[in-house]
Amino acid sequence: MKLIGIVGTNAQESYNRMLLQFMQKHFKHKAEIEILELTDVPMFNESDDQSNSDIIQHFNNKIIEADGVIIATPEHNHSIPSALKSILEWLSFNLHPFDGKPVMIVGASYDVQGSSRAQLHLRQILDAPGVNATVMPGYEFLLGQAHHAFDEQGNIKSERTIDFLESCFLRFVRFTQVANLLNEPEEITYEPGQYCVTAPGHNGDLPMVVTLSMDRIESIDIDTEGESEGIADVVFKRIPSQILEGQTLNVDILSGASVTSNGVIDGVAKAIKMAGANPDVLRKRPKALSAVDTSDEQYTTDVVVVGAGGAGLSAAASILQEGKKVIVVEKFPAIGGNTVRTGGPMNAANPQWQNTFDAIAGESHTLQEISTIDESTIDSEYLDDFKELKQQITNYLAENTGKTGYLFDSALLHRIQTYLGGKRTDQLGNIIYGQYDLVKILTDEALESVKWLEDVGVEFDKHDVTMPVGALWRRGHKPLKSEGYAYVSALQKYVENHGGIIITDTAVKELIVEEGHVSGVIGIGLNSKKITIRANAVILASGGFGANTKMLKEYNTYWTEIDDDIKTSNSPAITGDGIILGQSVGADLVGMGFSQMMPVSDPDTGALFSGLQVPPQNFIMVNKQGKRFVNEYGSRDKLTQAAIDNGGLFYLIADEQIKKTAYNTSQEKIDKQIAAGTLFCANTLEELAEKLAMDPTVFKQTIADYNAYVDAGHDPEFGKDVFDLKVEIPPFYATPRKPAVHHTMGGLKIDTQTHVLDSKGQKISGLYAAGEVAGGIHAGNRLGGNSLTDIFTFGRIAGKTASHDINLRMNTNHRAKK
Numbered sequence: 086m087k088l089i090g091i092v093g094t095n096a097q098e099s100y101n102r103m104l105l106q107f108m109q110k111h112f113k114h115k116a117e118i119e120i121l122e123l124t125d126v127p128m129f130n131e132s133d134d135q136s137n138s139d140i141i142q143h144f145n146n147k148i149i150e151a152d153g154v155i156i157a158t159p160e161h162n163h164s165i166p167s168a169l170k171s172i173l174e175w176l177s178f179n180l181h182p183f184d185g186k187p188v189m190i191v192g193a194s195y196d197v198q199g200s201s202r203a204q205l206h207l208r209q210i211l212d213a214p215g216v217n218a219t220v221m222p223g224y225e226f227l228l229g230q231a232h233h234a235f236d237e238q239g240n241i242k243s244e245r246t247i248d249f250l251e252s253c254f255l256r257f258v259r260f261t262q263v264a265n266l267l268n269e270p271e272e273i274t275y276e277p278g279q280y281c282v283t284a285p286g287h288n289g290d291l292p293m294v295v296t297l298s299m300d301r302i303e304s305i306d307i308d309t310e311g312e313s314e315g316i317a318d319v320v321f322k323r324i325p326s327q328i329l330e331g332q333t334l335n336v337d338i339l340s341g342a343s344v345t346s347n348g349v350i351d352g353v354a355k356a357i358k359m360a361g362a363n364p365d366v367l368r369k370r371p372k373a374l375s376a377v378d379t380s381d382e383q384y385t386t387d388v389v390v391v392g393a394g395g396a397g398l399s400a401a402a403s404i405l406q407e408g409k410k411v412i413v414v415e416k417f418p419a420i421g422g423n424t425v426r427t428g429g430p431m432n433a434a435n436p437q438w439q440n441t442f443d444a445i446a447g448e449s450h451t452l453q454e455i456s457t458i459d460e461s462t463i464d465s466e467y468l469d470d471f472k473e474l475k476q477q478i479t480n481y482l483a484e485n486t487g488k489t490g491y492l493f494d495s496a497l498l499h500r501i502q503t504y505l506g507g508k509r510t511d512q513l514g515n516i517i518y519g520q521y522d523l524v525k526i527l528t529d530e531a532l533e534s535v536k537w538l539e540d541v542g543v544e545f546d547k548h549d550v551t552m553p554v555g556a557l558w559r560r561g562h563k564p565l566k567s568e569g570y571a572y573v574s575a576l577q578k579y580v581e582n583h584g585g586i587i588i589t590d591t592a593v594k595e596l597i598v599e600e601g602h603v604s605g606v607i608g609i610g611l612n613s614k615k616i617t618i619r620a621n622a623v624i625l626a627s628g629g630f631g632a633n634t635k636m637l638k639e640y641n642t643y644w645t646e647i648d649d650d651i652k653t654s655n656s657p658a659i660t661g662d663g664i665i666l667g668q669s670v671g672a673d674l675v676g677m678g679f680s681q682m683m684p685v686s687d688p689d690t691g692a693l694f695s696g697l698q699v700p701p702q703n704f705i706m707v708n709k710q711g712k713r714f715v716n717e718y719g720s721r722d723k724l725t726q727a728a729i730d731n732g733g734l735f736y737l738i739a740d741e742q743i744k745k746t747a748y749n750t751s752q753e754k755i756d757k758q759i760a761a762g763t764l765f766c767a768n769t770l771e772e773l774a775e776k777l778a779m780d781p782t783v784f785k786q787t788i789a790d791y792n793a794y795v796d797a798g799h800d801p802e803f804g805k806d807v808f809d810l811k812v813e814i815p816p817f818y819a820t821p822r823k824p825a826v827h828h829t830m831g832g833l834k835i836d837t838q839t840h841v842l843d844s845k846g847q848k849i850s851g852l853y854a855a856g857e858v859a860g861g862i863h864a865g866n867r868l869g870g871n872s873l874t875d876i877f878t879f880g881r882i883a884g885k886t887a888s889h890d891i892n893l894r895m896n897t898n899h900r901a902k903k
Contacts, residue, residue: 086116086258089151093158093192095123095168100193100231101157103239108155108191111247112254118155121147128167129174132650134657136179137340139592139609144172146379146612148182149372153261154218155189160196160203165210177215179338185369187264188218189257191250193231201227219264224253271366274299280356284321285348293349295356302329305353317345319419319589324349331373334364339418340657381615386412386586388887389606389620391593391663392627394422395569396856396876396883398576400624402541403884405583409891411884412618413585414608416592417658420577422628423857424876426656427569428693428748430551430561431873433531434494439560442492442550445702446798447718447806448559449485452478452493455501466521467504474501492550494560500528502557502868506720507830509865511642511678520675520861522837527862527871527878534877535562542575551748553869554685554701555721561870563748568694572873591616593662596623596670596852603670603851621894622851622887625841626880629829629857630661631680637826642678643722643865652691652825654683663858667833670852673844675860676831681867683827684724688734689763696764696820697739697747697755702809705738705791706822711774711784713791716803722866725824736765736777736819738788740812765819773817788812828867832860839883851890855883 090105102120109118125140135141148154158165176182190207192200204225211218226249228234228241236242241250275297283290284307292308305325309318320342327336334354338346354364371377388404390397393415404411419425456478463471474497481493508518539545544565551561564571580587590611597605597619605619630636632655638647653659664674685704687695704717706724708731715727728735739747744755758764767773774784792811794800833841833854840848841859856876863871 086152086261087150088116088118088153088155088261089147090118090120090155090157091169091172092120092122093156093169094166095126099159100228100234101159101191103235104191104193104228104231105155105157106239107235107241108250108254111250115254115258119147119151123168123172126168126172126175129171129178131178134179134340134343135175137590139594139613141175141180142611143613145176145180145182146377148176148186149377151186152265153187153189153257154183155191155257156207158190158192158200158203158207160192160194160200163202164206165203169207170210173210173216177213179343181215181217183211183216183218185264185268186218187257187261188220189253189260190220191226191228191253193228193234195230195232197229198227201225219267221257221260224256226250226253268369270370272300273362273366275357275360275362278360280359282352282355282359284352285344293352295353297356297360302332302353302357305329305349307349317342317419320345320349323418325353327373327376328353330375331370332367333370333372334367335370335372337372337376342419377612379612379614381617382610384412384586384616384618386410386618386620387891388412388622388624388884389414389618390624390626391606391666392422392625392856392858393420393587393589394626394628394856394876395424395572395576395873396858396880397422397624397626398573398580399877399880400626400855400884400887401580401585402576402583403881404888405580405585407885407888409888411580411585412620413580413587414591414593414606414616414618415587415589416608416627416662417656418590420587420589421570421573421656423656423659424873425569425573426654426693427873428553428698429568429571430553430556430563430870431531431535431877432499432556432560432868432870433535433562433874434496434499434528434560435532435535435562436494438547439494439550440491442559444485444490444492445559446795446808448492449482449490450799450806451558452482455498458505464504464518467501470497471501473497492559494558496528496531498558499531499560500524503528503863503871506557506868507864507866509643509679509722511865512645513642515642515678517676517679517864519864523835523862526837526882527874530878530882531874534874534881537881538572538575538877541579543571552700552702554683555719555724556701556869556871557718557720568748572877588616593627593666596666598670601850603849621891622853624839624883624887625663625667625833625852625854625858626856626876626883627663627858628656628659629832630664631655631659631826631829632657633660636661637680637829640677640831641680643680644682647680647826652686652689652823654686654691654693654825654827659857663854664832667841667852667854667858670849671843672841672849672852673834673846674831675834676864677860679830679865680826681721681828681830682725682824684721684728684824685737685822686825686827687763688821688823691825694750695758696822697737697744697750697818698820699737699739699743699746699748700809702807703739703743703746705788705812706735707738707779707784707787708732708735709777709779711777711779712787713803716800716805718805718807720866721827721869728822728824734821734823737822738812739818739820740810741814741816743810743812744818746810763821765821766816768815768817770817773819777819828863828872829857830860830863830865830867832858834861835859838886839879840886853883853887855879
C-alpha cells in the first residue's frame with residue numbers, strides 16, 4: 086500500500102514531522118509512506134492562481150497516485166496552521182485530488198490534549214464539498230506533551246502509545262482498502278442521441294453538440310465560428326480530447342482560461358444529464374491516461390527557444406529558414422504570450438505606401454514641433470540623424486504649404502520618435518534613452534520584418550494605416566483579421582509545417598551549461614515530469630515581468646507607487662522567468678526600473694479588448710467630473726500619470742461615428758457590455774452624464790469645447806493637434822478605463838545580434854534573447870506598436886545569429902580536431 090504523509094507545518098523543527106517519520110519507519114513492512122513538506126507551498130491567493138506551479142502539481146500528483154493520505158497537524162490557536170490550510174485551499178480550488186481519498190488524521194502538540202481541536206477543525210475542512218475527502222471516523226491519534234514523547238533516535242518512548250498508534254494505523258489500512266472500493270468507476274448508461282448545449286466563449290456562449298451512444302461519449306463538437314481566433318483555442322481542443330479519451334469529467338482546467346474550461350466541462354455534464362445519467366459518476370472517474378503521464382522526456386535539437394510568443398515563434402521560423410532544427414518550449418497550455426493579446430498594428434515606416442494617404446489635421450504641426458527641438462538637447466549618438474530628419478521635414482512642409490498634403494514618414498522619424506519617446510528620468514534622477522545601435526536596427530529593419538511576415542503567411546490590410554495608443558505617428562501595419570492572433574497562427578503554422586516542435590505546459594527552470602557554453606534547458610512539464618532538451622544554443626523569448634507584481638515593485642524606480650493589486654493587460658505567463666534564467670548564468674540587466682502602464686485598460690480585468698477602443702485621434706478622455714484632463718494624443722506614460730492624478734478611473738467618450746472606428750469589437754459584444762453595465766450608452770449627452778454621475782452642464786460644455794477644437798485643428802487647453810471626428814451623432818458611449826501594467830522596458834542586456842551579455846560586456850556563449858525579455862531598446866517608455874516591431878525584428882535576428890554561430894562553432898571544432 087502506498088501512502089502520503091503531509092507534515093502540517095512549515096516549521097523547521099516539528100514534532101509532527103517526527104511523528105510521521107516514526108510511522109514511516111515503524112510501519113515500513115505494512116505500507117510505503119512518502120512524506121511531503123509544506124516549506125515551498127505559497128499562501129493561497131485566488132487572484133494569483135498557482136495551481137500549475139511545480140509544488141502544487143507535485144502535491145496533486147502524489148495524492149492522486151497514493152492509496153491514502155495521513156495528515157499530521159499541530160494546533161495553532163485552536164486550529165490548523167496557515168501553511169496546511171493553504172495547501173488544502175490550493176487542492177480544492179482548481180484541483181481536487183482529495184475527492185474520495187481515504188485520509189487519516191494524527192497530531193502532536195505540547196498540550197496534553199495533543200491537537201484535538203485542530204483535528205476537529207481539519208475534519209470539517211476535509212469534509213467540505215470542494216475537498217470531499219473520505220476521513221477515517223474515530224480513532225483519533227493525539228500525541229500530547231510531544232516534547233517528552235520521543236527519544237534521541239526519534240522513536241516514541243511509550244509502548245502503550247505505540248500500541249494505540251498501531252491499532253489506529255492498521256484500522257486505516259483496512260479503511261483505505263474498503264474506501265477505495267467505493268472509488269471504483271461505476272457503470273453508466275445514456276439515452277443515445279445528439280444533445281445541444283452551450284459553452285462560454287470570449288465573445289459569448291458557443292453552441293456545443295455532445296453525441297452519446299448507450300455507454301460512451303462519442304464526440305464533442307463546439308461551434309467557434311463567432312469566437313475570436315486564438316482566445317481559448319486550446320481549451321476547445323484539449324478539454325474535449327481528455328473527456329473522450331478517459332470517458333471522464335475529471336479534467337484539469339487550463340490556467341488562464343478557467344471560465345471557458347469549466348464551461349466546456351459543465352456543458353458536457355448538462356448533456357449527460359439530458360441523456361438520463363448522473364454526471365457526478367464521471368466526475369469521480371480517473372483522469373485520462375495522457376493527463377497523468379509522469380514519465381520524464383529527453384530531446385536533442387540545434388536550438389531551443391524558451392517562449393512561444395511572437396519573438397519565440399519568429400526566432401523558430403528564422404532557425405528553420407537557416408536549415409537548423411528547433412524546439413520551442415512554452416510554459417502555458419496555449420501559445421501566443423502577449424502577442425495574441427495585442428490590437429495588431431506594428432510600426433514600420435513605409436513612405437511609398439503611407440504617402441498614398443492624406444495627412445490629417447495637426448500632423449504637420451507635430452512635424453513642426455519636432456523640427457524646432459533645440460539640437461543641444463539631443464544626445465550625441467542621435468544628433469546626425471536628427472539634423473537629417475529636420476531637413477526631411479523642412480522639405481516636406483515646403484512641398485505641402487497651403488494644402489492638406491500626404492502622410493509623411495521615414496525610418497529617421499520613426500527612430501527619433503522612438504528615442505525621444507523613450508527618453509525619461511526616473512525618481513532617482515537617472516536619465517535613460519534607447520541604445521542607439523539597437524534602436525537603429527529596430528527602425529531600419531522594421532519594414533523588412535513586415536515583408537518577412539508576409540512571406541510566412543501574415544496578410545496586412547493595405548487600405549488603412551493606423552496608430553495604436555501612444556504610437557505618436559500613423560505607421561501601423563495591421564493584419565487583415567484576428568488582431569495579434571494573425572501573427573501567432575501564421576508563425577505557428579510555418580514552424581510546424583517546416584519540422585519545428587512546440588512543447589507547451591513546460592516551465593523552464595534551469596539552463597544547462599557545459600564548459601562555459603549554454604547547451605540546453607531543463608523544464609518541468611505536466612504532472613511534474615522532467616523535460617530535458619540538449620541543444621547547441623538557447624534563445625530566451627519568454628517576455629517581460631508585467632504579471633509579476635513583486636518583481637515590478639522590487640525594481641521600480643519610475644513610478645511613485647505601484648499598488649499590490651494593480652491589474653495587468655499581460656498574459657499571466659509573463660513573470661520574468663527568462664530574466665531570472667539569464668541572471669543564473671551571469672547575464673547583465675539594463676533599464677529594469679522602467680515599466681509601462683496602458684492607460685486605456687479595463688478597470689476590472691486590465692484587458693484591452695472591452696468597450697470601444699478607437700484610434701487616439703478619436704480619443705476624448707474625461708474624468709469623473711466630466712472634464713478633459715490631458716492631450717489624448719500623448720505618450721502612454723503621460724496619459725497614465727494624468728489618469729492617476731485624476732483618480733485613476735476615467736471614460737473614453739464616443740458617438741455613433743467614432744464607434745465605427747473601433748477595431749476590437751462587434752455590435753453583439755457592444756450590446757452585451759451595455760447590458761452588463763461595463764459600457765454605457767445614451768441617446769443624449771445629458772442622459773449619458775447622469776449615468777456616469779457627472780454634472781450634465783459640465784460634461785456638455787466639455788464636449789462642445791472639444792468639437793470646437795476639432796473644427797479649429799488645435800486644442801488650446803491641452804495641446805492636442807491631431808483630430809478626426811467630433812462627438813455629435815447619437816447614441817453616445819462611455820467606456821470606463823483605468824491604467825494597468827502593460828510592458829516592462831528593462832531586461833537582459835544584448836548586442837545588435839541578440840547575444841546576451843554579462844556584466845563585463847562579454848557574450849555568454851550559446852545564449853541569445855529577443856523581445857520583451859531583453860532591454861536597452863525602449864528605455865523609459867515604449868511607443869505603441871513598437872513592441873511588435875521589436876519581437877519580429879529581433880526574433881528573426883536571434884534565430885539567424887544562433888544558427889550562424891552554430892555553424893561557426895562546428896567549423897572551429899572541426900578544424901581543431903584536424
